[in-house]
Amino acid sequence: xxxxxxxxxxxxxxxxxxxxxxxxxxxxxxxxxxxxxxxxxxxxxxxxxxxxxxxxxxxxxxxxxxxxxxxxxxxxxxxxxxxxxxxxxxxxxxxxxxxxxxxxxxxxxxxxxxxxxxxxxxxxxxxxxxxxxxxxxxxxxxxxxxxxxxxxxxxxxxxxxxxxxxxxxxxxxxxxxxxxxxxxxxxxxxxxxxxxxxxxxxxxxxxxxxxxxxxxxxxxxxxxxxxxxxxxxxxxxxxxxxxxxxxxxxxxxxxxxxxxxxxxxxxxxxxxxxxxxxxxxxxxxxxxxxxxxxxxxxxxxxxxxxxxxxxxxxxxxxxxxxxxxxxxxxxxxxxxxxxxxxxxxxxxxxxxxxxxxxxxxxxxxxxxxxxxxxxxxxxxxxxxxxxxxxxxxxxxxxxxxxxxxxxxxxxxxxxxxxxxxxxxxxxxxxxxxxxxxxxxxxxxxxxxxxxxxxxxxxxxxxxxxxxxxxxxxxxxxxxxxxxxxxxxxxxxxxxxxxxxxxxxxxxxxxxxxxxxxxxxxxxxxxxxxxxxxxxxxxxxxxxxxxxxxxxxxxxxxxx
DNA sequence: TGGGGTCAG
DNA sequence: ACTTCTGACCCCA
Numbered sequence: 229x230x231x232x233x234x235x236x237x238x239x240x241x242x243x244x245x246x247x248x249x250x251x252x253x254x255x256x257x258x259x260x261x262x263x264x265x266x267x268x269x270x271x272x273x274x275x276x277x278x279x280x281x282x283x284x285x286x287x288x289x290x291x292x293x294x295x296x297x298x299x300x301x302x303x304x305x306x307x308x309x310x311x312x313x314x315x316x317x318x319x320x321x322x323x324x325x326x327x328x329x330x331x332x333x334x335x336x337x338x339x340x341x342x343x344x345x346x347x348x349x350x351x352x353x354x355x356x357x358x359x360x361x362x363x364x365x366x367x368x369x370x371x372x373x374x375x376x377x378x379x380x381x382x383x384x385x386x387x388x389x390x391x392x393x394x395x396x397x398x399x400x401x402x403x404x405x406x407x408x409x410x411x412x413x414x415x416x417x418x419x420x421x422x423x424x425x426x427x428x429x430x431x432x433x434x435x436x437x438x439x440x441x442x443x444x445x446x447x448x449x450x451x452x453x454x455x456x457x458x459x460x461x462x463x464x465x466x467x468x469x470x471x472x473x474x475x476x477x478x479x480x481x482x483x484x485x486x487x488x489x490x491x492x493x494x495x496x497x498x499x500x501x502x503x504x505x506x507x508x509x510x511x512x513x514x515x516x517x518x519x520x521x522x523x524x525x526x527x528x529x530x531x532x533x534x535x536x537x538x539x540x541x542x543x544x545x546x547x548x549x550x551x552x553x554x555x556x557x558x559x560x561x562x563x564x565x566x567x568x569x570x571x572x573x574x575x576x577x578x579x580x581x582x583x584x585x586x587x588x589x590x591x592x593x594x595x596x597x598x599x600x601x602x603x604x605x606x607x608x609x610x611x612x613x614x615x616x617x618x619x620x621x622x623x624x625x626x627x628x629x630x631x632x633x634x635x636x637x638x639x640x641x642x643x644x645x646x647x648x649x650x651x652x653x654x655x656x657x658x659x660x661x662x663x664x665x666x667x668x669x670x671x672x673x674x675x676x677x678x679x680x681x682x683x684x685x686x687x688x689x690x691x692x693x694x695x696x697x698x699x700x701x702x703x704x705x706x707x708x709x710x711x712x713x714x715x716x717x718x719x720x721x722x723x724x725x726x727x728x729x730x731x732x733x734x735x736x737x738x739x740x741x742x743x744x745x746x747x748x749x750x751x752x753x754x755x756x757x758x759x760x761x762x763x764x765x766x767x768x769x770x771x772x773x774x775x776x777x778x779x780x781x782x783x784x785x786x787x
Numbered sequence: 788t789g790g791g792g793t794c795a796g
Numbered sequence: 797a798c799t800t801c802t803g804a805c806c807c808c809a
Contacts (some may be wrong), residue, residue, distance in 0.1 A: 238800045244796085247789030258796085278801070288800050305803080452794045506792060529804095541801060557809075608788085614797085629799065635789055686788090750798060 232697035233267050236275035236465050239543060243275060247418050284396075291394055293531055295336060295386060300528040304458055310406055312528035313382060317375050324374070325351060334381060340737040345385050352377050353384040354400075354421035357412055358437055361425045372426045380423040387421065410449055425664060436522035441486035446479060448519050453479075455516065458502055463488050485520050494520075532606040534572055540564045541612070547677040554663035557611075557661045560682045562654035565642060568684060569649070573600040597645045606684035607774055609656075611664045614679035631679070636660055693712045 233249035235242045242258045252267040262268055275281075285306040293301055293311050297319075300312035320334055330351040339344040363373060383400040390396050398420040401413025407751060412424040417514070427434050433441075440448070447458040460468035460483045471478035488494060494596075500513025509515070518524065540563045612633040639660060641651055669675045 240798070240799065243800055259797095261797090276800085282802095303803090306794070443806070450794075454793065472790065506807080508793075536804065537802095540803065543798090545798075606804095610789090631791085679800095680799090683803095 233270040234282055235263060235272050236459065237272050238274075238276050242272070245270075273403050275562075276556060287394060288390075288396065291390060292386075296531070297338065299530050301531040302529045308410075309529045310409070310673055314671055316382065317378050319379050321371070321375060324378075326369075329369075329452075334378065334385065336382075347381040347385075348529040349374065349377055352425070353421065355416045357415060357424050358435060361428070361435075364428060370426070372404075373428075373754075374426060375509075376404075376423050380421065383421050383423075384595075386776045404526040405438075405522075406526060406528060407449060407519060408522060411443065411447075425507060433465055435521070440486060440520070440522045441489065442479060443485050445483050445488060448485065450519055451516060455508070459483070459488055459499075459516070463491050478534075489520050499555055501642075501647050522658065522746065532688065533694070534687055536687060537683050537685040538606070539565050539610075539681055540567060540570055541679060541681035543614075543661075543679045544677060547680070548673070548675060553665060553677070553680075554657060554662065556680055557665070557682070558653055561656045561661065562649050564682050564684065565649040566658070568606070568642070569597060569600075569645075572687075573597060573603050574603040574607075575600060588661050592594060602690055604687040604689045605643060606638050607686040607688055608635050608684065609660055609664070610635045610683040610685060611668060612679075612681035612683070612687075613663060613675075613677050616676045616678045631681070632668060633681075634664050636664050646746075675710070 231248055233252050233254065235245035235249050235254060237260060242254060242260065242263050243257065244256055244265075245254045245759055249267065249270055251379070252270070254263050254267055255272065260272070263272070270511070284301075288307070289301070289303055289396040290310055294312060296313075298312060298315045300310075304309040311429065316336070319338065323335065324332060331346070332349040333344055333346050335341055335344040346509050363369065379402045383402050387400060390398055395420035399413055399417045399419060401411065401415075402421065403409040403424040404426075408424050415422040421453050421539060424439060425435060445451055445459055446453065451459070457468045457470075457479065460479065460481045463483050464481065468483075469480040472482045495518075496514045496517040498513070499516050502509070503512045503516060504510075525720065540560050542556065544556070565759065610633055612631050613740045614629060614631045619653070639646075639656070642656060644652065
C-alpha cells in the first residue's frame with residue numbers, strides 16, 4: 229500500500245500525499261489536473277471529511293501526554309507535537325552512573341523506578357547532526373552531550389512504543405529548543421530521528437549556527453512568506469521574484485540564513501524597521517534576528533483540555549442567493565455543533581475524577597452525550613466569508629483571498645443536550661447567523677461568496693477543569709522548577725508519518741484528551757476560572773460568583 | 788470586544 | 797476551471 233503513490237483531494241487540489249507520491253513529484257496544494265498529468269497512476273481519495281485525521285491526531289496527542297511530567301506538550305497542526313522533556317532529563321541525569329554508562333536505565337516515571345527502559349548512555353540513539361560528529365575519546369563527557377544522548381534514547385523508546393501500541397511511525401528531532409528540534413527533525417524523514425549535538429572542542433561556529441545557516445529563509449519556522457520576501461529583498465538589494473508556477477508561497481530566490489546574517493547592515497534594529505507593519509508583532513526584528521542565530525527561547529506550551537476555537541468552513545464555486553446561503557449556514561452550523569459536542573464535552577470524571585475508568589467504559593460514554601458536561605463554553609460566534617473579487621474591466625479576476633468577519637455572542641441554548649443538533653442548528657441560523665450575515669453583507673444581493681466559515685471562540689473553561697490527565701495541577705506544580713531549569717531544555721518534536729495516519733485511521737473513536745492550564749502572557753482574563761469573574765456552571769453554562777456555585781449545583785441535583 | 792493580519796500543517 | 801480546512805497568536809481601535 230505504502231509503495232503506491234497516494235494523495236488526498238479536497239475540491240480541486242491535492243491537500244496532502246504520501247512519501248511515494250512526493251518522490252514522483254507530487255506536492256501539497258497541487259491541482260488535481262497537474263497531479264494526474266505528472267503521476268497518472270496516483271490513487272486519489274476524497275478527503276473532505278477529516279474526522280478520521282482528527283481522531284488520529286487526538287490519539288497521537290493522548291499518547292504523548294501520557295509520558296509528560298511537566299505537561300509541556302504542544303500541538304502543531306494535526307500531526308506534530310513539541311514536548312519539553314527537560315525535567316525527565318534532569319532526573320535521569322541525577323540517577324545516571326557515570327562509571328557505567330553502557331548499562332543505564334531510563335526512568336519514565338518518578339513514582340515507579342521499575343518503569344522505563346535500559347539503554348547505552350555512552351552513545352546517541354539514531355542519527356546525529358553533524359553527520360561526521362564524533363565525541364572525542366575523553367574520560368569525562370560534558371553534561372550537555374550526555375543530556376542530548378538521554379533525550380535521543382527517550383525519543384527512540386517513545387517512537388518504538390508508538391509503533392507497537394498505535395501502529396504509527398514517527399519522525400523526531402531532538403535539540404535544545406523548539407526551532408532546532410523542528411528543523412533537525414527534517415533531516416531523516418519519514419521514520420527516523422536526529423539529534424543536534426553540541427559543539428565539541430574549539431569550533432568557530434556553533435553546530436547550531438552552521439546548521440541553521442544553510443537553510444533558506446522561508447524554511448525557518450516563524451519566517452513565513454511575507455517576512456521572507458522582505459528579508460530576501462533586503463539581502464539581494466532588489467525585488468525578490470515570485471514563482472507564479474507554484475500554487476502559493478513560492479519564491480524564485482534562494483537566500484540562506486547565512487547570507488542574511490552576513491549582510492553588513494544586519495542587526496535587530498534594521499530588521500525591526502524592515503519587517504514592522506500591519507500583522508507583524510512588535511519586536512519582530514529582535515525575534516527574527518534570534519531565529520537567524522539559532523536562538524529560540526519560546527516555551528513549549530502547556531497541554532490544553534480544550535481548543536481555543538473550533539471552526540468549520542467550506543468553499544464554493546458559486547454561492548450568491550440567500551436561500552443557498554441559509555442552506556449552507558445550516559449545514560455548517562450542524563457540523564459546528566457536533567464538533568462542539570465532540571471536543572468540548574467531557575465525562576464528569578474529566579472534571580472531578582473519582583475513580584479511574586477502563587478505556588472501554590470511557591469509549592462507550594464517548595459516543596453519547598449522557599452524563600457529559602461542557603468542559604468549556606465558547607462565548608463568541610463568528611461568521612467569516614470570502615467574497616469573490618469583481619471582474620476587472622479587462623475580464624480578469626484579481627486574485628484576493630481576503631476574508632471578512634462578524635462576531636456576536638453565542639446564544640446559551642446551543643449548550644442544551646436534550647435537543648438534537650439539527651434543531652439547535654436551525655435555531656442558531658434563524659436567531660443569530662442570519663442577522664450576522666446581513667451585517668456582513670448589507671447589500672440585498674450581488675455578493676458572490678467563495679467561502680463561508682463558522683467558528684466559536686473565547687472559551688470560558690468550566691470550574692474545576694484545571695487538572696491534567698494524572699489528576700494533578702501540573703501547571704502550578706512545576707512553575708518553580710521551570711525557573712531553575714530554563715537553561716537545560718531538551719525539546720523533542722514528533723511527527724507521525726503521514727502514511728501511517730491513514731493506515732490506522734480506522735482505529736476506535738477516542739473521546740476526550742489533553743489538559744489544561746496556561747500561564748501564558750495573556751492579559752490575564754481567560755486563565756481565571758475561580759477569579760472575581762466567577763465560575764461557569766458545567767450543566768447550564770451560567771456564569772455566577774464562586775460563592776454561589778455550591779448552591780447553584782445543588783439546584784441541578786434537585787432538579 | 789471586534790476585525791484583521793501572519794504563520795503553521 | 798478558482799489556494800483546503802483548520803488552528804494559534806498578534807496588533808489595533
